Amino acid sequence: MSYYIHQIEFATPEYDAAVSLRYDVLRRPLGLDFTLEQLAAEYDQLHLAAFDERGELIGYLNLSPVDVRQVKMRQVAVAERWQGRGVGQALVAASETLARQLGFAHMVLHARELAVPFYKKLHYEQVGERFEEVTIPHWRMEKALDGQA
Numbered sequence: 741m742s743y744y745i746h747q748i749e750f751a752t753p754e755y756d757a758a759v760s761l762r763y764d765v766l767r768r769p770l771g772l773d774f775t776l777e778q779l780a781a782e783y784d785q786l787h788l789a790a791f792d793e794r795g796e797l798i799g800y801l802n803l804s805p806v807d808v809r810q811v812k813m814r815q816v817a818v819a820e821r822w823q824g825r826g827v828g829q830a831l832v833a834a835s836e837t838l839a840r841q842l843g844f845a846h847m848v849l850h851a852r853e854l855a856v857p858f859y860k861k862l863h864y865e866q867v868g869e870r871f872e873e874v875t876i877p878h879w880r881m882e883k884a885l886d887g888q889a
Contacts, residue, residue: 743798743827745834748787757797758789758817765817770875786842788835790818790827799827801835806848811839813849832862836885845886853877 748754759774767773782802790799799818803811813835818827839847851859856866856879864881871878 743790743792743822743830745788745790745799745830747838748789750783750785750787754789754797755787758787758800761797761800761819762815762817765820766815767874772874785814786835786838788831788838790822790831792822798822799831801831803835803839805844809844810846810848811842811844813847816849816855828858829862832859836883840885845884847883847885849881850878851881853879856881 748758759779763774782804785805786803788801788803789797792798797819799822801816802814804814805811813832816828816831818831836847847864849859849864850873851864853870853876859881860866862883864883867880867882871880
């Protein structure tokens with residue numbers, strides 16, 4: 741099966757499908773839900789989604805500008821049956837391309853401890869000390885998008 745990636749808009753059926761996927765993959769296992777305030781804060785952020793050949797949403801990530809040079813990758817989620825098949829890697833690559841096109845030079849993210857090896861393979865560096873976020877251990881990770889540290 742093949743898939744494709746494109747940007748989706750806030751408050752659309754595709755966005756609603758992304759919220760559902762994120763809940764299933766990221767929140768439900770922790771016994772957490774999204775608040776209306778958390779979702780409303782995403783109205784001006786960038787939303788990338790992966791779709792299978794039938795048009796079903798199978799992966800998602802969010803880009804949230806930090807400042808004019810730095811953007812934060814958030815909420816990376818891939819449907820369970822698609823995990824390990826390159827969808828997450830393709831989403832990250834697409835987000836890096838989009839961020840570069842928009843003039844960002846640096847990507848940051850908070851990786852769940854279990855996801856650190858995934859991001860290291862994609863040349864992200866761990867920065868600082870482990871911390872807790874959404875009840876589990878995370879690491880700050882960074883990558884220069886312009887080829888400079």
